[in-house]
Amino acid sequence: MKTRYILRSMVAGVVALGAMLGFNSCSDDDDIPFHTSKLHSFGPSPAERGTDITILGEGLDGVKEVVFPVDVHVSSFTSRSSDKILVTVPQEAVPGQIKLVMSNGEIITSRSMISFVEEIEIESVAPTTVNVGDIVTVKGEYLYNIASITFDNGHEISTESFTVQTRNELSFRVPAEAASGAITFSNGYDWEETWETPLTVTAPVVNPAGQTACDFGDVITVAGSDLDQIETIVFPGRAEAYFTVNADGTQVSVTVPLDTRSGAVTATLKNGAVIELLDIVLPEIAYTSVTPSTNITAGTKLTITGSLLDRVKEIRFPGGASLTYGKWEVSEDGTKIKVAAPSGLVDGKLTLVQNENIMAETDAISTLKMGNVFWTGNIDFGNWAGFLQVAEECADDVWQVFSSTIKGTGTLTFHFTEDESSTWWQFSPVYRSDWETTFEKSGFTDLAAGANTIQVRVTEQDLEMMHGAGWAFKGCFITLTAAEWEPDSTGDDPAPVTVWSGNLEFDGSWGNKGEIAASAFSALKSGDSLVFTYAPTGTGDAQIKPMDGSWNPLSEALAANEWACIGLDDSGSYTMPLTDGDIDVLQSSGMILSGQHVTVTSIAIK
Incomplete structure (x- = not known):
């Protein structure tokens, strides 16, 4: 055995002296809660049974008895006054706190413990x-x-x-x-x-159970002995669970929490030891593929395949956006999710979240790169409540970036997201001189459902106004997220300007169509062409059928064949010349686009 004496001889000497002189000893209890009487100190301690100790305080003449540990009552005193009591320590006393019982029923307990001199x-x-x-x-x-x-x-x-x-x-x-x-x-x-x-x-004994297949919310019963020693049960992912133990400690029943995963379930005993109860196997989501995986923009419909995808509660996108359950379509067998890509997307992997301990990452996706973007933001128009203004007098970052980028005529392309709770969306570029006069070639526009870009033509008159009263862009139920600038080219081969981007998937049934708002074609002028960017599906002959808003094929389609269908090669790009008549109907009614065995991702003006 190992016996250790803790060096306190100097303190003990002061305690003994304090007892003889009547001042402080081993305990000062002045800061105890308020009572009519107060216990300041007592001593000596260590004490000797059968001898007196001194208790110092105030109002001590009201003490009825002194209670030594454990519950040894002494009601006769050697002496007692208002500030001091001498009392004999009984033989039955043990180490612990002493108590003073007052005649009015109050009890005062010492902070320090009395100890004894006999060698144990x-x-x-x-x-x-x-x-x-x-x-x-x-x-x-x-x-x-x-x-x-x-x-x-x-x-x-x-x-x-x-x-x-x-x-x-x-x-x-x-x-x-x-x-x-x-x-x-x-x-x-x-x-x-x-x-x-x-x-x-002796530790509890758990009967071996091997791997146990279960589901979230199930109640699992584990058998063994001394299981009533369990204090907490923790599932993988540090998820604590509710449990009960039967009367004789031979069975523990525990509910599988919703935020756990497959793995070992452990129990922490009341003495701090940890034992393993069982190993569980839970139904967990699995990922297989995501399509398309390139040239993705806001609104692109992504198809995610895998298993148990009906258990996905959240999809986290690269760039910080996330969607919660109910914001996508999922197949009945849980093998497929169709979800529209949100705004603010960047290159990277999607994360499918079943719970905080079960997640699956997709393969990396890449967005359609917009090399001409010069401004990004998050301007929520609300119901004509918000706006983006460009004015020298504002002297802000918006003015600096617009004025340093736009030096001549050209085309502004605004990217936006639509408020899904609304059924109508509008946009208007105006001058700040009266907040009503629209740009020379671009005006008030009703936007189509699903639209995410709109072009604004900038003329010399518009440019002068920017350096005068300034511009304002306003509307309702959309949020501006980015602006691109494409200056008018002075060369012989101007670069195409994207007016629509998305993900129109055409199978072989001709049953699908895409509608592109007339506002997308507001910048068309005589001699322009449309450039279609696409990806053949490889399941048949790739074709498109471009029509005006009344389902009438455009000139180039009519010239292609009797069905007005334009065949596409594997190059991924097709340039379609436009007649002045085509431009008129596109600017007044927009475009309806159909096709087969191809996915169209963008349309540009050239």
């Missing part, structure tokens, strides 16, 4: 291999001076928890919090002893 000797501790709840008996000399017992994990029990405490015997019941290892006895003051034989506390 421990002769035996038995048994040392125990179950929780067993009685351990300690034999020796002056055992009533032991104030506490500490187990190897730091859990401590004190005199109030002892079942027996006499001079020669001490017994205690093994608490559920006790851990195997060293057991240390203390008098609460200057002595402690670690018993030579470590205590072995």
